[in-house]
Amino acid sequence: MKDVTQLTDGWCLRHGEDVLEARVPGCVHTDLLAAQAIPDPYLGRNEADVAWVGRRAWTYVRHLDHDSAHERTDLVFEGLDTAASLTLAGRPLGTTRNMHRTYRFDVTGRTGELQVRFASAYDEAAAVRAVTGERPNVYPEPSQYIRKMACNFGWDWGPTLVTAGIWRPVRLEHWSTARLAEVRPLVTVADGTGRVEVRLRVERTARGSGRTLRARAEVAGVRTEAELSGDEAVLRLNVPAPSLWWPRGYGDQPLYDLDITLDDDTGPLDTWRRRIGFRTIGIDRSADEHGTAFTLIVNGVRVFARGVNWIPDDAFPARVTPQRYRTRLSQAAEANVDLVRVWGGGIYEDHAFYDACDELGLMVWQDFLFACSAYPEEKPLRGEVEAEARDNVVRLMPHPSLVLWNGNNENLWGFRDWDWEAPLDGDSWGEGYYLGLLPRIVAELDPTRPYTAGSPWSGSWDHHPNDPAHGTHHSWEVWNRQDYAEYRASVPRFVAEFGWQAPPALATLRRALPGEDLAPDSPGMLHHQKAEDGNGKLNRGVARHLPLPEDDFDRWHYLTQLVQARAVAEGIEHWRSHWPVCAGTIVWQLNDCWPVASWSAIDGDGRPKPLHHELRRVYADRLLTLRPEAGGLVLAVINQAATPWRTSVVLRRMGADGTTTGEAVVEVAAEPRSVARFAVPTALTPDERSAKEFLVADAWESHRSPGDEGPGDLRALHFPVPDKEFGYPRPVYDVIVEPVPGQGDRVDVVVSARTLVRDLLLQPDRLDPAAACDSGRQTLLPGERTRIRVSGCGPVTADAVKAALFCVDVV
Structure with missing residues (x-):
C-alpha cells in the first residue's frame, strides 16, 4: 500500500548569507514577517517598504532523507510559486514556471540537500515577454507573462505583494507496482438514477508493467470493479433514486463517499476517496424576444442566481485555513447567497473552499485564471496553460457545488473596447484559449458541466461582448460615472459583476492605520484606496443624494457605507423584479484580501459592512420592492421560495412629519419562483417631485400586524426625490x-x-x-x-x- 510522508517541518529560507526558519506551506513574505525582518505590509504604508521582496531570488532548503521498501518514491509539490529550479544533492531535479499546477519528481534512492530556488517573478515575466513580445494590460505590471496569481501584482482593491514560496503542501509518496495517477468521476442523474462513470489512469513501475490490476469503486452501497491490462479503465455505477444535491434554498445537500481502490494479487496498492453529489446542471442560452438568455438550471429547476464574486481571501493565500474558508463562506450563506464566482485574477482555491461550498449549498462558478489582460498564446505559456487547465479540471470536478467553467474575466470585452486591437496588430491575445483550447479540455475531461468563454460574453462575436441583452453582463458605468439610480435603465440577462465601494469598518481602519488622524484623504486612507479616483467616486456617490460632510470623518464613513448598501440594493431589487428576463446577479465582491476601501461586503479583517446585512435582505427568498417605471409606480412581490406567497401588503402614503395621507391594503399572491407586479394606485403615489411625501409598503410574515411597534417584516420605501431635497425633520x-x-x-x-x-x-x-x-x-x-x-x-x-x-x- 502506498505510504505518504508530509514534508512540513525542517525547511529554511536563504537569501545571500541570511538564513531564516521557513514554514511550509507559506511564502517568503510570511517567513520574513515571522522573523520580524519586514514590517507588516498591511499596516500604514508599509506595502511600499517591502516591494524589494518580490524583486529578489529566494531559496528554500531542507535535508531529504527517506528509507522505504517500496519500488518508487515521488516528491510531490501541490503548489510552487512560481518560477523555480530544484536540485537534490547538487544534481538537477526539475524546473517549474506555474503557480497553479501540481509537480511530481522521481526521487527514488536519492537523498541529500533539497534546494528549491525561486527566481523573481518579475525576472521570469521579463524573460517570457522577451520571447512573446508586448501585450496590453489594464495595470502596469507583467501579470500576463507568468502563470501566477495575477492580483499579486496589485489590483484596484489589492496591494502589490509579489510572492514566492512553497505555497501548498509538499510530500513524499512511496509506492510499488502501480498508483492511481488520475481519477475523473463523471456524475449525472438520468430517469431518477444516479450515474457515476469513473475514468481512471494508473502509472506503473517497471515491475508493474504488464501486470493485471483491479480497480474497485463503491458509492452509496453500490460496487463495481474492472481489470486493467493497460493503464486506463472505466467503472460505471448506477445508484437507484439518490437524494439530489441542491443549491441552498432549493433543497438539501446530501453528499456520498466515492471510494476507489487499486489492487493486484498482493493486495491494495492505492486508494482514492472524494465526496460527490448527484445533480444535473445546465444553462439556458436560447434566443428569445429579449435577446439571448443565460439561466442556470439545476435538477430541472430554473434558478435566479443570488451571487457574490470571490477574490483570494489573503494576499498570502497559504494563510487561509479551512476554518477561515468556512467562516467566510458561512457569511455568504448568511447573506442568502447561493452562488460564489471564483474570479479569474486569483487562484484555483483549496479543496477546503469547495468542500465548504458543497456542504453549504453554494454553487461555484469557476473562472480559469485570466483577467483584464491580453495573454500570449505562444510557448512557453501555451503548454503551461493547457497543463494547468487539465490539472485543475480533474482536481475540482468531484465537487457537486462546481456548476460552471468560465474562460476568463473581461478579456473578450477588453479586446473590443479597451483599445487593444491596434497595439496587438494581429498578435495572439487569448482568444484561442477561450474559444478553442479551454472548451476542448472541458468537453474532454468534464462534459457534465457547462462552459462559457468569458464574463462578460454575449455568446458569439455577433453581438458586443458586454451587450446586456445577450448572455452575461458587467455593469460598471454606474459606479464609474453615474448615479446608482441608473441601474434601472436596463434589464441585463445576467449581471455577473456590479458593485459600489465603501471603506471598511472603523475598527479595521484603526488597526490598519495605527496613530493616524483619520480623514478621507489622510495618507494611510489614500494608500488603502487603490481604485482610480476612488474617493472622488465615493464622494460623488454621496453628493448626488446627501450633503457631503466636511471635516467629519465619522459621518463621511457612515454615508459612504450607507450609499454602498443602497446602491447594490437598487440594482438587485430592480433586476430581481424582472425575473425571468434577468436570471442572476453576482455582486462585486464578497471579501477582501487586506484592509482596504473596496466593493466588498466583508472587510479585510472579516467584519461585515452594512452591505452584508443589505444582501441578506435583498437576497431573501421573499422581497417587496417599489419600482418607479415609465407607466407609474409598481409594487413587485418577489417570491423565490418553493411555496406560494399570499400576503396582505399595507401601502401608506405618508408625510415627512409622519402623518398618513392615504392608505390601502393590497392582497397579493406570487407563485413559487416567480414575481408578481402590481400597479400602485395613483391616489397613493407621491408626486414625482414631492419633497414632503413618500410611500411605505409593509408585509408581515409573522403574527405581527399593522399597528405593532415596529416596521413590517418586509418593508419597501419610495422617496420621490434625493434625500438632500426631501423635507426631513430633525431625527429624534x-x-x-x-x-x-x-x-x-x-x-x-x-x-x-x-x-x-x-x-x-x-x-x-x-x-x-x-x-x-x-x-x-x-x-x-x-x-x-x-x-x-x-x-x-x-x-x-x-x-x-x-x-x-x-x-x-x-x-
Missing part, C-alpha cells in the same frame, strides 16, 4: 440598552423613533472591535421601535450606543 429617537439574560456578552439595543428616522445604522465595532449586530440599516416611522441584538460587546451604556448610531440627517 430614544435608546435603551437591555442585557440579554444569561448571555453576558450580548445586549439588546432598543431604539424608539419619535420622528421619521431614515436609514438608522448601528456600527457595532465602535462599541468593541469584537462586537457584531444582527441587522443593518432600518427606516423607522414615528412611534415605531426596533430591537438590535449586539454580541461580543459586554455591558455598554446608552450613551456609548448613541455614539455608534447614525441616521440620515439633512436638516
Whole structure:
C-alpha cells in the first residue's frame, strides 16, 4: 500500500548569507514577517517598504532523507510559486514556471540537500515577454507573462505583494507496482438514477508493467470493479433514486463517499476517496424576444442566481485555513447567497473552499485564471496553460457545488473596447484559449458541466461582448460615472459583476492605520484606496443624494457605507423584479484580501459592512420592492421560495412629519419562483417631485400586524426625490440598552423613533472591535421601535450606543 510522508517541518529560507526558519506551506513574505525582518505590509504604508521582496531570488532548503521498501518514491509539490529550479544533492531535479499546477519528481534512492530556488517573478515575466513580445494590460505590471496569481501584482482593491514560496503542501509518496495517477468521476442523474462513470489512469513501475490490476469503486452501497491490462479503465455505477444535491434554498445537500481502490494479487496498492453529489446542471442560452438568455438550471429547476464574486481571501493565500474558508463562506450563506464566482485574477482555491461550498449549498462558478489582460498564446505559456487547465479540471470536478467553467474575466470585452486591437496588430491575445483550447479540455475531461468563454460574453462575436441583452453582463458605468439610480435603465440577462465601494469598518481602519488622524484623504486612507479616483467616486456617490460632510470623518464613513448598501440594493431589487428576463446577479465582491476601501461586503479583517446585512435582505427568498417605471409606480412581490406567497401588503402614503395621507391594503399572491407586479394606485403615489411625501409598503410574515411597534417584516420605501431635497425633520429617537439574560456578552439595543428616522445604522465595532449586530440599516416611522441584538460587546451604556448610531440627517 502506498505510504505518504508530509514534508512540513525542517525547511529554511536563504537569501545571500541570511538564513531564516521557513514554514511550509507559506511564502517568503510570511517567513520574513515571522522573523520580524519586514514590517507588516498591511499596516500604514508599509506595502511600499517591502516591494524589494518580490524583486529578489529566494531559496528554500531542507535535508531529504527517506528509507522505504517500496519500488518508487515521488516528491510531490501541490503548489510552487512560481518560477523555480530544484536540485537534490547538487544534481538537477526539475524546473517549474506555474503557480497553479501540481509537480511530481522521481526521487527514488536519492537523498541529500533539497534546494528549491525561486527566481523573481518579475525576472521570469521579463524573460517570457522577451520571447512573446508586448501585450496590453489594464495595470502596469507583467501579470500576463507568468502563470501566477495575477492580483499579486496589485489590483484596484489589492496591494502589490509579489510572492514566492512553497505555497501548498509538499510530500513524499512511496509506492510499488502501480498508483492511481488520475481519477475523473463523471456524475449525472438520468430517469431518477444516479450515474457515476469513473475514468481512471494508473502509472506503473517497471515491475508493474504488464501486470493485471483491479480497480474497485463503491458509492452509496453500490460496487463495481474492472481489470486493467493497460493503464486506463472505466467503472460505471448506477445508484437507484439518490437524494439530489441542491443549491441552498432549493433543497438539501446530501453528499456520498466515492471510494476507489487499486489492487493486484498482493493486495491494495492505492486508494482514492472524494465526496460527490448527484445533480444535473445546465444553462439556458436560447434566443428569445429579449435577446439571448443565460439561466442556470439545476435538477430541472430554473434558478435566479443570488451571487457574490470571490477574490483570494489573503494576499498570502497559504494563510487561509479551512476554518477561515468556512467562516467566510458561512457569511455568504448568511447573506442568502447561493452562488460564489471564483474570479479569474486569483487562484484555483483549496479543496477546503469547495468542500465548504458543497456542504453549504453554494454553487461555484469557476473562472480559469485570466483577467483584464491580453495573454500570449505562444510557448512557453501555451503548454503551461493547457497543463494547468487539465490539472485543475480533474482536481475540482468531484465537487457537486462546481456548476460552471468560465474562460476568463473581461478579456473578450477588453479586446473590443479597451483599445487593444491596434497595439496587438494581429498578435495572439487569448482568444484561442477561450474559444478553442479551454472548451476542448472541458468537453474532454468534464462534459457534465457547462462552459462559457468569458464574463462578460454575449455568446458569439455577433453581438458586443458586454451587450446586456445577450448572455452575461458587467455593469460598471454606474459606479464609474453615474448615479446608482441608473441601474434601472436596463434589464441585463445576467449581471455577473456590479458593485459600489465603501471603506471598511472603523475598527479595521484603526488597526490598519495605527496613530493616524483619520480623514478621507489622510495618507494611510489614500494608500488603502487603490481604485482610480476612488474617493472622488465615493464622494460623488454621496453628493448626488446627501450633503457631503466636511471635516467629519465619522459621518463621511457612515454615508459612504450607507450609499454602498443602497446602491447594490437598487440594482438587485430592480433586476430581481424582472425575473425571468434577468436570471442572476453576482455582486462585486464578497471579501477582501487586506484592509482596504473596496466593493466588498466583508472587510479585510472579516467584519461585515452594512452591505452584508443589505444582501441578506435583498437576497431573501421573499422581497417587496417599489419600482418607479415609465407607466407609474409598481409594487413587485418577489417570491423565490418553493411555496406560494399570499400576503396582505399595507401601502401608506405618508408625510415627512409622519402623518398618513392615504392608505390601502393590497392582497397579493406570487407563485413559487416567480414575481408578481402590481400597479400602485395613483391616489397613493407621491408626486414625482414631492419633497414632503413618500410611500411605505409593509408585509408581515409573522403574527405581527399593522399597528405593532415596529416596521413590517418586509418593508419597501419610495422617496420621490434625493434625500438632500426631501423635507426631513430633525431625527429624534430614544435608546435603551437591555442585557440579554444569561448571555453576558450580548445586549439588546432598543431604539424608539419619535420622528421619521431614515436609514438608522448601528456600527457595532465602535462599541468593541469584537462586537457584531444582527441587522443593518432600518427606516423607522414615528412611534415605531426596533430591537438590535449586539454580541461580543459586554455591558455598554446608552450613551456609548448613541455614539455608534447614525441616521440620515439633512436638516
